Amino acid sequence: MKIGIVGLGYVGLPLACLFAKKYDVVGFDINAQKVESLKKNIDYTNELDADALKQKSLFFTNDPLHLKGCNVIIVAVPTDIDKQNQPDLFPLRSAASTIGKILEVGTTVVFESTVYPGLTEEICIPVLERESNLVWKKDFYVGYSPERINPGDKTRPLHKILKIVSGDTPKTLALLSELYGSVIEAGIYQAPDIKTAEAAKVIENAQRDLNIAFMNELAVIFDRMNVDTREVLKAAATKWNFLTFEPGLVGGYCIGVDPYYLTFKSEQLGYSPQVIHSGRHLNNDMGSFIADKVMKVLSDQEKAIEKCRVLILGCSFKENVGEARNSKVFDIEKGLKKYHVETDFVDPYVDVDTLSLKGYRVKKEIDATKKYDAVILAVKHDAFKNYSLDFLQTVSVAGELNLFDVKAFFNKEDAIEYCKFYWRL
Numbered sequence: 001m002k003i004g005i006v007g008l009g010y011v012g013l014p015l016a017c018l019f020a021k022k023y024d025v026v027g028f029d030i031n032a033q034k035v036e037s038l039k040k041n042i043d044y045t046n047e048l049d050a051d052a053l054k055q056k057s058l059f060f061t062n063d064p065l066h067l068k069g070c071n072v073i074i075v076a077v078p079t080d081i082d083k084q085n086q087p088d089l090f091p092l093r094s095a096a097s098t099i100g101k102i103l104e105v106g107t108t109v110v111f112e113s114t115v116y117p118g119l120t121e122e123i124c125i126p127v128l129e130r131e132s133n134l135v136w137k138k139d140f141y142v143g144y145s146p147e148r149i150n151p152g153d154k155t156r157p158l159h160k161i162l163k164i165v166s167g168d169t170p171k172t173l174a175l176l177s178e179l180y181g182s183v184i185e186a187g188i189y190q191a192p193d194i195k196t197a198e199a200a201k202v203i204e205n206a207q208r209d210l211n212i213a214f215m216n217e218l219a220v221i222f223d224r225m226n227v228d229t230r231e232v233l234k235a236a237a238t239k240w241n242f243l244t245f246e247p248g249l250v251g252g253y254c255i256g257v258d259p260y261y262l263t264f265k266s267e268q269l270g271y272s273p274q275v276i277h278s279g280r281h282l283n284n285d286m287g288s289f290i291a292d293k294v295m296k297v298l299s300d301q302e303k304a305i306e307k308c309r310v311l312i313l314g315c316s317f318k319e320n321v322g323e324a325r326n327s328k329v330f331d332i333e334k335g336l337k338k339y340h341v342e343t344d345f346v347d348p349y350v351d352v353d354t355l356s357l358k359g360y361r362v363k364k365e366i367d368a369t370k371k372y373d374a375v376i377l378a379v380k381h382d383a384f385k386n387y388s389l390d391f392l393q394t395v396s397v398a399g400e401l402n403l404f405d406v407k408a409f410f411n412k413e414d415a416i417e418y419c420k421f422y423w424r425l
Contacts, residue, residue: 001179004028004070006095008038008060010045010323011112011147012076014158017048018183020058026070030094032062046322046349047151064098072179073099074110075124076147078253080326085260085280087116089123096124100131103140108172110143114258116265117199120144136168143167143176144194146201152320162186166197205258206276211245212255213279216286219247219425223293230408230424247425248407249290249378250283251328252317287331290425294332294374294404295339297421301402303373306340311372311395313387314379315345315355315362319407322349329378330360344370348383371397380407389418396420 001023005016008029016027029035034044038060041050059066067073077091092113099109109128111120125136134140145165150156163184167173173190181188191197219229229247236242250256259280263273298308317327324330324347333343345355345362355362366387375392377384389410393401400420403410408424415422 001072002026002070003179004067004073006067006073006075006099007077007091007113008034009076009078010047010151011149012074013038013043013045014047014149015074015076015112015147016058017052017055018158020055022182024057025059026066027058027060028062028064028067029060030062035060035062044322044351045151064102067099068102068104070107072108072110072175074112074145075099076112079113079115079257079261080253081257081260087261087264089119092119092124093127096127097131100128103128103132103134105134105139108141108143108175110145110176112145112147114146114201114205114254114261115198116202116261117195118265119261120194120198141168141172142194143172144197145176145180146197146204148204151323152318159183159185162189164189164191164197164200166191166194168194202258202262205255206262206279208245209250209255209259209283210275210279211243212248212250213282215245215247216282216425220289228412228424230412246408247286249286249328249331251326252323253326256283256317256326256328284328284331286425287328288335290376290404290406291332291335291338293423294336294376294402295341297402297404297423298373301421308339308373309342309344309370309397310336310374310376311366311370312343312345312376312378313347313384314377314381315347315360316350316379316381319380320349320382322351324350324355332376332378333360344372347379347381349381366391366395368395371395373397374402374404376404376406377409378406380409384409389414393418 003019003023004026005012006028008027016025019025038053041053075095077095079092080088082088111124125142129136143166148161163180165176165180165188167176177188177190222229237244259276263276266273315327315329316322316324336343345360346366348364352362352364372395393399401418402421403415403419405424
């Protein structure tokens with residue numbers, strides 16, 4: 001068995017390293033610079049150690065011809081959205097086209113990228129047939145196994161997460177169940193068909209999106225009532241069937257993106273989802289809500305708003321991860337910019353140079369020579385435990401700390417003692 005992995009990001013790279021423990025694996029990515037880094041045992045995602053990349057059975061390349069001879073080719077490219085919140089299928093189409101050009105009789109192609117139900121059969125398979133001149137279910141076979149990678153979560157590595165698999169024929173399903181089952185310790189769930197597996201994946205994240213949206217709406221309501229949302233949730237969680245979620249910024253390339261794939265397909269079929277759209281709209285507005293809250297407090301303190309400077313701790317889309325793509329933290333900065341407020345970011349995990357080229361003022365550590373009118377804790381990186389309330393007070397104008405603790409990162413009682421103003425979402 002020889003396995004090809006197309007796309008070496010947060011999904012494909014851990015998958016390649018896991019399979020390489022038992023099989024020969026070809027890891028393919030169009031990004032030549034990334035491939036060269038991986039060959040030097042450097043993982044830009046910081047999710048894997050060098051030993052995982054050093055495996056002799058693992059070969060990295062940006063030449064698709066090396067995928068020839070693979071019995072199974074797994075596609076793990078990103079599925080994003082465009083500025084109109086419509087599915088951006090270019091990476092998926094491109095991957096299918098690349099594979100089609102080298103596809104051989106007997107190969108099984110598996111898609112792991114998140115899509116709407118039916119996309120694999122409606123879009124990917126026709127591309128494979130066209131580029132290869134082969135016939136689906138006669139010359140080649142297709143499966144779908146939705147990714148469940150959780151970047152930054154060391155307690156749930158890939159092999160400990162139950163895997164859904166599906167196939168176009170019973171034989172394909174059996175093959176993929178055995179293949180994934182040989183490396184996934186948590187077990188395999190066999191979906192009855194590809195469309196069901198696609199639907200299961202997309203609603204996993206849509207459900208979480210909606211639950212967080214409800215928490216965010218509660219936070220907006222309780223803020224007007226001067227009630228601590230976190231204390232309300234803590235009390236409510238004492239009931240046995242209360243579902244525990246917390247308010248926050250919903251970004252990244254999963255929860256903040258996947259629901260749009262479902263709404264897109266639904267609207268194609270003539271139904272506009274009300275609940276899913278409502279949740280997306282609410283979560284997308286939270287950055288602006290936080291920015292407005294900061295400005296109201298600074299205004300009430302009679303500060304000269306146009307001269308204010310705000311420090312935002314964290315700009316990645318989630319804790320302990322260096323990926324800033326689709327991060328909603330930048331929506332806070334956008335909201336503050338409307339008031340002509342100067343904003344600095346501190347994030348020890350992200351690629352500072354790339355973000356600086358995009359116009360963001362980002363550093364790895366706090367510049368202790370600067371003074372800030374407000375500090376916003378936006379991402380609960382473990383590294384921020386090194387910043388005590390006492391230290392944050394020293395980088396505050398006149399030693400008066402206005403702390404906006406979006407993630408309830410700090411101890412409330414301690415924060416109230418140190419801060420001129422303390423607020424948490």
